[in-house]
Amino acid sequence: MNFNVMRYYIATLVFQTLVLHVTVLVQDASAAVAGKNDNYDSLLTGQGLYSSNDGIYILNATNFKPSIYESKTGWFVEFYNSWCGFCLRFADTWKALAQDIGHWKDVVVVAAIDCANDDNNPICREYEIMHYPMLKYFHVDAKPGQLGIEIEKGKDMDAVRHNLIDRLEKEQQEGRGYSWPNITPYRSGDTKNLWKDLPAGVKYNFLIFETVDSFLATEVTLDLHNISSIQVRGVTSENEPLSIMLSVNKFPTLIALGRNSSQQLINVRYPTREGIRKAIKEFLVLKGITVDIPDNTNKHPSEWMKVEIPNVLDIMKERRDEKEQEEVRALGDLLFQLDLETALRYSIDHEIPMVKVIEGDKIQALKAYLNVLAKYFPFGRNGILFLDRLRELVDQRERLTGKEFRQIVKSTEEEISPIYSGPQGWIGCKGSVSSFRGYPCGLWTMFHMLTVNSAIRNKNNLEYKPQEVLQAMLGYIKNFFGCADCSEHFVKMAGENKMSEVRTLNESILWLWKSHNLVNKRLAGDKTEDPMHKKVQYPSKEQCSTCKYNNESWNEAEILRYLYRKYSSSEISYYNSSGKLNENNSIVHLKIRQERFASDKYSGQRKLGWDFTIFDISICVVLYVTSATILVLVCIKFAMKRTYRKKTYIHDLFGKV
Ligand SMILES: Cc1cc2nc3c(=O)[nH]c(=O)nc-3n(C[C@H](O)[C@H](O)[C@H](O)COP(=O)(O)OP(=O)(O)OC[C@H]3O[C@@H](n4cnc5c(N)ncnc54)[C@H](O)[C@@H]3O)c2cc1C
Ligand SMILES: *[C@@H]1O[C@H](CO)[C@@H](O)[C@H](O)[C@H]1NC(C)=O
Ligand SMILES: *[C@@H]1O[C@H](CO)[C@@H](O)[C@H](O)[C@H]1NC(C)=O
Numbered sequence: 001m002n003f004n005v006m007r008y009y010i011a012t013l014v015f016q017t018l019v020l021h022v023t024v025l026v027q028d029a030s031a032a033v034a035g036k037n038d039n040y041d042s043l044l045t046g047q048g049l050y051s052s053n054d055g056i057y058i059l060n061a062t063n064f065k066p067s068i069y070e071s072k073t074g075w076f077v078e079f080y081n082s083w084c085g086f087c088l089r090f091a092d093t094w095k096a097l098a099q100d101i102g103h104w105k106d107v108v109v110v111a112a113i114d115c116a117n118d119d120n121n122p123i124c125r126e127y128e129i130m131h132y133p134m135l136k137y138f139h140v141d142a143k144p145g146q147l148g149i150e151i152e153k154g155k156d157m158d159a160v161r162h163n164l165i166d167r168l169e170k171e172q173q174e175g176r177g178y179s180w181p182n183i184t185p186y187r188s189g190d191t192k193n194l195w196k197d198l199p200a201g202v203k204y205n206f207l208i209f210e211t212v213d214s215f216l217a218t219e220v221t222l223d224l225h226n227i228s229s230i231q232v233r234g235v236t237s238e239n240e241p242l243s244i245m246l247s248v249n250k251f252p253t254l255i256a257l258g259r260n261s262s263q264q265l266i267n268v269r270y271p272t273r274e275g276i277r278k279a280i281k282e283f284l285v286l287k288g289i290t291v292d293i294p295d296n297t298n299k300h301p302s303e304w305m306k307v308e309i310p311n312v313l314d315i316m317k318e319r320r321d322e323k324e325q326e327e328v329r330a331l332g333d334l335l336f337q338l339d340l341e342t343a344l345r346y347s348i349d350h351e352i353p354m355v356k357v358i359e360g361d362k363i364q365a366l367k368a369y370l371n372v373l374a375k376y377f378p379f380g381r382n383g384i385l386f387l388d389r390l391r392e393l394v395d396q397r398e399r400l401t402g403k404e405f406r407q408i409v410k411s412t413e414e415e416i417s418p419i420y421s422g423p424q425g426w427i428g429c430k431g432s433v434s435s436f437r438g439y440p441c442g443l444w445t446m447f448h449m450l451t452v453n454s455a456i457r458n459k460n461n462l463e464y465k466p467q468e469v470l471q472a473m474l475g476y477i478k479n480f481f482g483c484a485d486c487s488e489h490f491v492k493m494a495g496e497n498k499m500s501e502v503r504t505l506n507e508s509i510l511w512l513w514k515s516h517n518l519v520n521k522r523l524a525g526d527k528t529e530d531p532m533h534k535k536v537q538y539p540s541k542e543q544c545s546t547c548k549y550n551n552e553s554w555n556e557a558e559i560l561r562y563l564y565r566k567y568s569s570s571e572i573s574y575y576n577s578s579g580k581l582n583e584n585n586s587i588v589h590l591k592i593r594q595e596r597f598a599s600d601k602y603s604g605q606r607k608l609g610w611d612f613t614i615f616d617i618s619i620c621v622v623l624y625v626t627s628a629t630i631l632v633l634v635c636i637k638f639a640m641k642r643t644y645r646k647k648t649y650i651h652d653l654f655g656k657v
């Protein structure tokens with residue numbers, strides 16, 4: 001009897017799950033239909049890191065696929081994030097490369113796409129960009145669906161170019177790029193084959209003999225491929241017959257071969273890419289052939305930075321921004337609601353949906369993250385309901401695609417709007433230039449706030465989990481934060497500084513403060529530092545005069561007091577937020593959450609809320625009635641079966657043996 005009852009309970013459960021899934025599906029579908037695109041572009045990232053003046057082809061959601069697929073050239077694309085520190089540092093390298101190989105553009109185009117731009121979100125997700133910057137090569141005539149080949153960045157511009165050349169050489173060996181100049185080394189033992197298939201206009205063949213690991217020949221070949229009267233070919237030191245025949249005994253060596261089989265060793269003063277190009281040019285000039293040989297490559301990267309004439313409007317805007325910033329700074333070291341909300345929005349509307357599939361560790365990290373947001377993020381009533389609903393919906397899943405998550409967020413947003421208290425933008429986290437500060441600053445701020453609010457909320461809770469917020473942060477940074485090297489550093493720091501040994505809520509606040517200061521120390525004076533917001537050990541003497549003893553060591557009790565004051569939700573500034581939604585914010589926020597989390601024993605279990613909609617309730621009623629009916633039927637059936645079985649039991653047994 002028990003077994004059967006259980007079976008039907010399970011059946012009911014399955015049915016219930018089915019209904020839930022259908023609900024989610026319906027919501028997803030309606031979200032997809034209603035989907036409108038909020039644009040983070042101007043807000044978060046300004047113009048991105050590049051302009052077409054840099055010789056970089058700017059890709060976006062509209063032109064990405066039409067450009068790279070079925071193209072006559074290869075594409076070398078940087079996927080970046082305009083707020084990511086590493087991308088900022090890498091931008092000069094990328095610009096320098098674009099200038100450096102500008103003459104190769106009918107072989108390979110240097111391009112970039114800003115993944116921080118919300119419009120480009122689907123592209124960056126589709127191409128599985130999980131760290132920034134990420135370089136990908138798309139080959140000639142690539143077909144839709146191909147995701148490109150990742151190319152390592154290397155330590156500088158030359159390294160990136162060399163990695164690209166390795167790729168291009170492989171491409172040609174694999175039979176692609178037959179319209180390119182021939183960049184595979186010449187392997188024949190004599191020079192006859194050199195002239196085969198060459199147009200009559202080609203008067204000279206230049207052979208560059210080099211060691212196997214050298215890139216010179218390919219570079220010069222590509223640099224000069226547009227000069228129709230010559231051909232350049234590389235020969236490696238492995239081609240001994242030819243080396244011996246032409247008496248080459250040092251590398252690199254440059255030899256010119258004429259149509260009438262004249263041959264001449266050309267003296268190369270500097271065995272560099274430029275030096276060889278120069279030698280070729282001089283040789284041709286002597287022969288009375290004038291060519292336009294590029295000499296604008298291989299300069300120091302800084303020389304490539306164009307001096308742009310500032311626009312009057314820009315100057316005016318800058319002045320206004322400066323005044324605004326001063327005004328904000330005069331308010332003191334405050335926590336701004338707008339910063340918190342903008343960071344939250346970017347995180348859940350943009351960064352999390354970037355992940356193609358959220359499962360395993362990732363879904364656990366997402367659940368933990370939504371859990372601390374639902375508990376401690378300072379919000380108006382709608383905001384709290386929104387986060388709570390989101391948490392509930394995600395808690396039911398063990399696997400989600402980024403796209404599904406985005407749709408769940410969208411439909412929940414529409415269901416409960418308005419959620420946010422103002423337009424998006426940064427106040428405390430605004431950089432003096434759009435590429436500084438912003439999101440990473442907002443994220444730090446948000447997690448400091450969460451550690452403090454969890455300490456305040458759990459003051460009298462004996463069963464608090466001191467690492468709750470820190471672990472949620474670690475999971476988020478590890479699995480979702482788009483800045484790969486930040487993420488790596490942070491995970492390492494969590495181990496080295498023993499996050500796992502944090503025992504109290506006050507310790508968790510101090511742990512994050514200390515760790516953040518270590519990051520500040522490492523980044524002080526870095527290229528990513530906003531000159532208007534220097535990286536200092538926080539809080540500075542001006543911000544908190546009592547936070548340090550006379551002997552310059554920190555006074556942790558005073559620091560705690562300072563952090564409590566700055567980051568607690570009751571101290572938030574609603575500067576530039578619309579006041580309306582936040583009227584009585586703290587009251588509502590405490591009330592709703594007290595109901596929701598009053599009995600939360602931090603078991604990690606989801607608690608049911610009491611905001612059932614009529615729909616929920618009716619489903620419950622239907623389910624209850626259905627399962628009750630089924631149960632009654634089962635009992636009746638079972639009772640009947642038992643009488644029936646009693647009779648047939650022995651017969652059955654014998655029949656089977
Ligand atoms: C987890 C994480 C790891 C990162 N790792 C790297 C990295 O490895 N390399 C890299 O280039 N960038 C990294 N970043 C980005 C970098 O730390 C900054 O966020 C970014 O350069 C913007 O700096 P900012 O001047 O706006 O100030 P932020 O450092 O972002 O600080 C934001 C605000 O927090 C307050 N604050 C500062 N210090 C403290 C503190 N100790 N305690 C409490 N509050 C404080 C200040 O009010 C400050 O304005 C990381 C960001 C995060 C969130
Ligand atoms: C993408 O770039 C092209 C060319 O620069 C531009 O015309 C187009 O409007 C851009 N699309 C979006 C969505 O920004
Ligand atoms: C090379 O020449 C072709 C035609 O002669 C021209 O279309 C192309 O733009 C040139 N490429 C470069 C990089 O100058």
Ligand SMILES: *[C@@H]1O[C@H](CO)[C@@H](O)[C@H](O)[C@H]1NC(C)=O
Pocket residue numbers: 203258259260262
């Ligand atoms: C052909 O060879 C002669 C020497 O035999 C040389 O003087 C002449 O310049 C060569 N012609 C070309 C086009 O290289």
Ligand SMILES: *[C@@H]1O[C@H](CO)[C@@H](O)[C@H](O)[C@H]1NC(C)=O
Pocket residue numbers: 549550551552553
């Ligand atoms: C600095 O002074 C405080 C109190 O005066 C003391 O507790 C602390 O140990 C001192 N630190 C150092 C490094 O001397």
Ligand SMILES: *[C@@H]1O[C@H](CO)[C@@H](O)[C@H](O)[C@H]1NC(C)=O
Pocket residue numbers: 504506557560561564
């Ligand atoms: C945590 O720090 C605050 C501020 O210094 C203090 O008031 C509070 O008593 C501390 N809590 C515990 C549990 O030590």
Ligand SMILES: *[C@@H]1O[C@H](CO)[C@@H](O)[C@H](O)[C@H]1NC(C)=O
Pocket residue numbers: 324325328425426427576
């Ligand atoms: C505050 O909002 C106003 C009006 O939207 C805007 O012009 C101003 O730039 C904002 N201030 C800051 C510091 O962003």
Ligand SMILES: *[C@@H]1O[C@H](CO)[C@@H](O)[C@H](O)[C@H]1NC(C)=O
Pocket residue numbers: 583584
């Ligand atoms: C805010 O609180 C005040 C006093 O408690 C009350 O009069 C007012 O109606 C409240 N406003 C809202 C929007 O709830």
